[in-house]
Amino acid sequence: MNKKKVYLIGIGMGAESSLTKEAMDILSQVPVIIGAQRMIESFRNTSIWINREELGILPETYTQYLSSKIADYIKGLRHTTIAVLLSGDVGFCSGAKKLLQELEFCDVRLIPGITTVSYLASRCNLSWEDMCLTSLHGTSNPIINRIHHNAYTFTLLGGKDSLNGICKLLMEYGMDQVKLHVGERLSYPDEKIQTINPMQGYACKQHELAAVIIENPRPCKVIDSCKDDEDIIRGKVPMTKSEVREVSISKLKLTKDAICYDVGAGTGSVGIEIACKSPDIQVYAIEKNPEAIELIKENKKKFRADNLRVIEGIAPSALEDLPAPTHVFLGGTTGNLEGIVCAIWEKNPKVRIVLNAISLETVAQAIEFGKKHSEIQSEVVQLQVSKARTLGNYHMMTGQNPIYIITWYKE
Structure with a gap:
């Protein structure tokens, strides 16, 4: 029995002018056309x-946007x-x-359309090959x-006020130097494109069909493996030093889509470091x-790490409503190491955990815990860092407290 042939067609922004010739040829012949209400209405306004x-x-037309119902x-x-x-192109933020x-x-064939990014970039005389592409449509994606x-x-x-939400965030994170090229109702007769700055915001009523290209004249090009200790706002709160952060984070073996806990975050130095990785x-x-909570918030703004969320509370109870982690850094456990780790394992038995221990009592507790749970693989590294300080014409090495970096994971 032959399979049904289904064309998934990207119709661009919606107006007939953004349909490709291939899409027009198919739409002039197929007996059934399916799509969300705006897609069907746009098609009914075409010469086809x-x-x-x-x-x-x-x-025949069927108005629907849910994939499962379309399939049924x-x-x-x-x-x-x-x-x-x-809408747009079938390869970018598409239901395809x-x-x-x-x-x-079915025998499915994708028919590409004109993406919103290529259309808006061309209207602004910009190349989009190096742009960072993302979407806030139906998601709380961190963008700063x-x-x-x-x-x-x-x-x-x-959403209808998402543009002003971005402007507010940009001002909160001290990014008033950027420009926003805003496009609304692109390709339609009432298309509107304008450039604003975050300070002035968007005074008009924003249309739901909107996109923006945000131009940053001073993007951060630094690729540092670790922030300098002097750059982190510290106050009187203990902080994991840069060399220790470097080794500890490397032991986490982070993945691009990691969900990471920084438990006992202190100044947030480790969490900020991880958030800045991607x-x-x-x-x-x-x-x-x-x-410490206030210091974490200050450092979050300073390093523009809006993919970090600050959770005030004591572990493990503070972890209950959080998504299951893939990686965990334990900077402080307030004497409840076993309770915290077991709560983390309940969320994800395959999680990778890195613990920093300064006191011998914590080291002993960690070793006993490892013996008790023979199913976990463990690694212990002892790190001693010394830094030079100048005394007249001489350089003297000053040692920091030795740190035990303990890694736990299950095969």
């Missing part, structure tokens, strides 16, 4: 629809050729990704970290000391 109406060969509808069709309309999984019983490290950041906007990493800094 008008021509088919005049010829008396209008296609296609299963029940007698027709063997169907088109599904999708889920539909490909749902339509495994991306803007901080890129000259141009493109994002689809989600904006795709989610970091949760857990701390009970109110003074």
Whole structure:
């Protein structure tokens, strides 16, 4: 039995002018067309629809955006050729990704469309090959970290006031130097494109169909493996020193999409360091000391690490509502090492844990814990760091406290 042929068609921004010739040829012939309400309405305003109406060969239409329901509808069709309309391009922030999984019983072909980023960039006379591409549509994706490290950041906007939300964030993180190139109702007759700065915000009523290219004239180009201790706002709160951070974080073996806890975060130095590795990493800094909480928030703003969330409370109870971690750094356990680790294992038995221990009592406790749980693999590194200080014409080495870096993981 032949499979049904399904075309997933990217229709660009919505107006007929953003349809490709290939898409127009398919839409002039298919007997069934499926899509969200805006897609169907846009298609009904094209010359293709008008021509088919005049010829008396209008296609059947089904208004739907949920992938599973589209798949169920296609299963029940007698027709063997169907088109599904999708906004923009099928390869960028598109429903095509889920539909490909749902339509495994069909012969599916992707028909590319014009992406919003390419359209808006061309209207602003910008190249988009080096832009950071992301989306705030239906997600709370952290964006400040991306803007901080890129000259141009493109994002689809989600919600009627999301643009002013970005402006507020930019001002909060001290990024008033950026420019925002805002596009609304792109490709339609009432298309509007304008450039604003975060200080002035967006005075008009923002349309739901909106996107923005954020131009940062001074992006951070530094690739540092570890922040200098002097750069971190510390106060009187204990802080994990840079060389120790370097080794400890390397032992975590972070992945791009990691969900990481920094338990007993102190100044937040380790959590901030991890958050700055990639904006795709989610970091949760857990701390009970109110003074330290404020320092973490200050450092978060200073390093523009909006992918770090500050959690005030005592572990393990403070961990209950957090997503399961893939990696955990334990900087402080307040004497409840076993309780905290067991609570973390309940969330994810495969989590990788790195513990820093200064006192011999904590080391002894960690060793006993490792013996008690023979199913875990462990590694112990003792690190002693000395730094030179100048005394007249001489340089004297001053030793820091030795640190035990203990790694636990399960095969």
